[in-house]
Amino acid sequence: MNPPTLDELVLATPSSLGSYGPLMHEIERALASPQCSLGMIADVIEKDIDLTARLLRFSNSAYCGFSTRLSTVTEAIGLIGIQQVQDLLTASSVIERFSGVSNEFVSVKSFWQHSLATGIAGRLIAMERRLPRPDRLFVSGLLHDIGRLVLILQAPKHAQKIFELYKKERILLREAEVRVLGYDHQNVAEALLKSWKYPLSLVLAVGNHHNPSGCEAARVQAAVVHLSDHLVNAMRVGSSGERFVPPLN
Numbered sequence: 075m076n077p078p079t080l081d082e083l084v085l086a087t088p089s090s091l092g093s094y095g096p097l098m099h100e101i102e103r104a105l106a107s108p109q110c111s112l113g114m115i116a117d118v119i120e121k122d123i124d125l126t127a128r129l130l131r132f133s134n135s136a137y138c139g140f141s142t143r144l145s146t147v148t149e150a151i152g153l154i155g156i157q158q159v160q161d162l163l164t165a166s167s168v169i170e171r172f173s174g175v176s177n178e179f180v181s182v183k184s185f186w187q188h189s190l191a192t193g194i195a196g197r198l199i200a201m202e203r204r205l206p207r208p209d210r211l212f213v214s215g216l217l218h219d220i221g222r223l224v225l226i227l228q229a230p231k232h233a234q235k236i237f238e239l240y241k242k243e244r245i246l247l248r249e250a251e252v253r254v255l256g257y258d259h260q261n262v263a264e265a266l267l268k269s270w271k272y273p274l275s276l277v278l279a280v281g282n283h284h285n286p287s288g289c290e291a292a293r294v295q296a297a298v299v300h301l302s303d304h305l306v307n308a309m310r311v312g313s314s315g316e317r318f319v320p321p322l323n
Contacts, residue, residue: 260282
């Protein structure tokens with residue numbers, strides 16, 4: 075059986091994974107309004123108890139260095155920023171909807187521990203270096219390995235071949251992906267996030283986090299995700315399936 079193309083993987087992945095549906099559209103309309111305010115966005119989010127809980131959970135994770143924990147939607151939006159909250163909400167939606175992926179190849183809990191740690195590291199590096207939009211680097215880190223879950227979900231037989239080759243020849247998991255498929259998980263993530271109309275800098279940072287030097291348009295952002303991923307792998311915080319520490323580019 076021939077491996078699926080990137081286009082086939084994107085088409086097979088429900089577009090609903092990348093959005094919140096009606097409520098997300100309501101948030102988008104509020105953000106586009108000239109009268110947009112913190113209170114207006116908070117009112118929309120608070121209509122959904124689950125969405126409120128997700129925003130607070132991920133906000134407290136992203137801003138773990140803040141002196142007090144955020145306890146209200148208004149506090150979370152005030153700290154994150156009105157325009158930035160959409161990125162965080164959409165990312166949390168993707169994470170929650172992939173939570174049912176089989177643990178046959180990788181522990182989903184461990185996968186998200188690794189992803190969350192990478193996002194936090196990226197945000198802290200961005201703040202230390204005074205880079206713009208540290209929140210977006212948090213989301214980039216959070217979603218950097220999402221392509222691997224897509225492969226497991228949409229191409230399980232090829233995922234099995236990848237993991238068998240990876241274990242047999244003791245090579246990097248990304249190298250096994252390329253040998254079996256002709257592309258890797260970062261290519262999958264880039265194609266998927268682009269189809270979901272994520273911001274271009276975020277798409278490129280995720281799609282080039284193993285080779286940031288080859289990404290002219292978002293080299294700094296990709297390098298931050300690359301370094302964050304390397305540090306989290308070296309510290310063994312969770313795992314996205316990789317048992318070796320990928321080299322720094």
